[in-house]
Amino acid sequence: MTPPASSRTSSGADAKALAQRRRAELRRRTTRIRRSVAALALSLFAAAFGVVYVQLASGHDPALTAAALRRERAAAAPGSGAATTSPSESQSTEFGGAESGAGEAGSSEAESGSGEASGPSSVTTSQS
């Protein structure tokens, strides 16, 4: 009771076509997922970049703000030389509460800003 040769050929061709369709569908879905993830990654990067950029440009960057404050206080204090020579100490005493986390994280970054913080400081001045 074997089916006729023509029928076997047609069912084999159908199966091949079905398999090809399924493979194509899987490939399309894979591509779609990969593109979505790539778009998500780019969006996340753009959003994070934007947040940090705005934060910095508006004069609210944790590291640069800490550096600016430290410089101001060092300048105001009578023994300003000591304050500038021990940034970590002044950092820990100046920033308490909500700022303390950023203080520790940004204390060394603050040093990075201390050298070139004129940009954001001038922004703050121009905005206020």
Add this chain to the structure above:
Amino acid sequence: MTAHTTILATSTGPYVFWITSRGAGIAALILSSLSVSLGLLMAGGRGRTRRADMRVAHEALALSTLAALVIHGLSLLGDGYLHPSLADVAIPFAGSYRTVWTAAGIIAFWSLAILGLSYYLRAKIGAQRWRSLHRLTAVAWILGIVHSLGDGTDAGQTWFLAMTATVVAPAVLLLLIRHLRPAGLRGAPAQPLPRHTGRGVGAPASEMQGAGSR
């Protein structure tokens, strides 16, 4: 308005590399957390019907994480203040800037890269051995979080902490569920992978099952 924009552009100019590095680091933190969550979901036997899609998404998220981490490290090379060398950003304990925290991040990156990319060599490594190794990815991810909280400029910011908690908490919860659950109840039973190393959702179902713990 134009003047204001100009001021912003001028003032942030010297910090572009620094901002890029921070942005890429934040993106990597989110992407890696999503990837770990998805991997743990698959390993826990959830989403059986969409396992193939989840595997593709998990792989894409992992590769995106690595790309973001490469940008995170390399963009620092252009930073005007730190002036790190390639060795400083690639070799743990080589740099002088916050040595321990930075080393944690570098070790996390290399671990994630090696453990993640070993997926493509699992036929050579052996499926069982690869699966055991791949579990260490969670440790590398945790090390990355430690780096971001210890070294991150924004680590004290409320928005950063809230964002980190939002993406990290589900993964930590899944990790706890996976490790606190009795071994017999864990999903994705260990099955030998076929020698077939085809990528994508067209791979055989047995391979999909094996890839579940990734």
